[in-house]
Amino acid sequence: MTDKSIKTQELIWTPFLMLLSREVRRFIKVLAQTIFIPAINSFIYLLIFGVSIGKNIKVLEGISYLEFLIPGLVMMGCMNNSFQNSSSSLLGMKFGREIIDIKAAPLTVQQIIWAMSLGGLFRGLVVGTVVFLSGEFFYYFHENAWLVPVYPFYFLLFCIIGGLAFTKLGIIVAFLAKTFDHVSAIGGFIILPLIYLGGVFFSLENLSPFWVKFSHVNPLLYFINGVRYGVLGVSDVPVNVALWVSLLGLLVFHLLAVWALKKGSYQPW
């Protein structure tokens, strides 16, 4: 039996779908942790920033702060949870030695990456949907109308690209990390600041020229503004630029994830 003959058998889709199913079932088993807490966080952000403080904040012309905030929070929830899902799942596997099962099984690097990515993306999209529905709730009471995405295709596309990119980032971090502290440090010191500085809560128009330049080198700005374009039809960066930078970011994270799985340690902690 060679690799070639195996391709005609069940070793392509079944192992991939089983790992994907494991990833989805894992986060469903801890819904309070994976869905409810992020949903409550977003609800509080919307209440405090969107409704209370937001009345006095001016962003883009003709757009209320609540409208501006909703797509940013959707993307933040989607990216953050996609990252959390793949990184915590892999860390759990390393800690519990389950990683040996994955490595010893006939799963390829691409199968592992895509199964874990799609599992993480699914959680990201579920959280993003919950955040969007919370936003709709506030928007309806504030504006007496529903917030209808202007370009739903772009809205979904950027959520998918951003979520996928962040699941791959989670895989990279988890594979290269030697302890839980490494992952917490990368999440707290790098990813969270980049998300916050990526324009979730503010428009580039509100920033001084120095910070505008700084924000332009933050790839998250393009993911977040792509989603904002999909919902509001306007954004701080042209949608084509946002799309190309986001796709480039996704490609880079994917290649780094492949490298991490090939070079990183499968040894349990």
Add this chain to the structure above:
Amino acid sequence: MAVLKIENLIKDYGALRAVNKVSFEVHSGEVFGLLGPNGAGKTSIISTITTLEKPTEGTITINNLDVTRHERATKAVTGVVPQELVTHGYFNVEEILTFQSGYYGLRKNKEKIHSLMQQLELWSHRHKKIRHLSGGMKRRLMIAKALMHSPQLLLLDEPTAGVDVELRYSIWEQVRDLKKAGVAILFTTHYLEEAEKLCDRVAIIHEGKIQKQGETKELVRKLTSRHLTITLKNKVEYSHPALINQQDNTLEFRVPYSTKIGQFLSELNFRNDNILDMKIREGTLEEAFKYVLNRGEM
């Protein structure tokens, strides 16, 4: 037919050479024992077979396919029971076995999953999460996982470490059944009595190097002697190069396998009416193991 073939395997961890030019084969329907003290390199060898670690030099083939170049094909026919217990935080026994089955491309495998759970006495625990299982049950689950896809090669890394006697016998029985079914089994253990009972061939490894390998019985015959204990009616002062112990009127001799017992007795020249009792004890794998570790190459 050699299912697993390892040739001149070297595995370095930085400056430390954990495995040094190791070569051996495991054939279909054979149990091959890899014996050695802690840190001898047994687990490093298993880690390179499963591609958990990359070999520094040398080749490992399963069914004539190189494990580093044909990962999927070689892994599809290999089952692994790692030394350390695996914990799955979120899932119960049946779910874990379903995932394991799927990882090997077996989607509709409920019958096999149920049959393995019954065979390994996991049935009544199938809805329990791993953290609620005893150590022995966890070990059974790991064996069930390794057998899920009916492997041609089974790697058992100290499967009986820390398990009770009942489970140990049950694992032995499983190993014998698998051997009969034609599975090639690589078995590592610290229990030499167990290796002697189960393994057709063994390799004694020390400091990363195979010191001796061969058929278990043959190796014991080559490296050890029989012990002949004679109890005499009357105490005699006796001197003989093969005498290793004398207590009152009981004398213990080491008799090489190359010497026939009858010939040896006639050499001793005891009067038949002075012999009260006589016992022969065969050499053991443990003695062979100690001999190799203490003296290295013969």
